[in-house]
Amino acid sequence: MLITIDETLAKQVCDELHIDQTDEELATVTALLNGSQAIIDDSVELAIYPDIVDTPLYVRAIITLGQAMYYDRNLVTGQPKAVILMVDHLNAICLAKGAG
Incomplete structure (x- = not known):
């Protein structure tokens, strides 16, 4: 089940970044x-293992990239290394689960 980007999640991100809501x-x-x-x-690789969306790491990757985009809308320096690491890890999980 894909996560829903709603006001609750937006408020969580604002809290983490200390942004006025x-x-x-x-x-x-x-x-x-x-x-x-x-x-x-x-x-x-959602097609290989669609249940990956239920993992906390998937949600954290979305939040982390969103936070980076808040301060750098064009991602001038590229995606943060933490996001790249999380995506690599998520893909490894997908591939491992899909192979089973």
């Missing part, structure tokens, strides 16, 4: 989380 900021964070989910989904 105004309507504008919540809308921005929600949009960035939706974009980061699309990127993570395209980066992970």
Whole structure:
């Protein structure tokens, strides 16, 4: 089941980043989380192991990329190394589970 990017998750991210939870900021964070989910989904072998979306690491990868995009909308320096590591780990899980 894909996670739902909603106000609750946006508020969690705002809390983590110590951002005021105004309507504008919540809308921005929600949009960035939706974009980061699309990127993570395209980066992970969901077809091999779709249940990966239920893991905490999947959600953390979305949040971490969304946080990076909050401060650097164009990702001028690329994806954070932590996101790359998480995607690699998620793909390893997908491949291991898919092979079983």
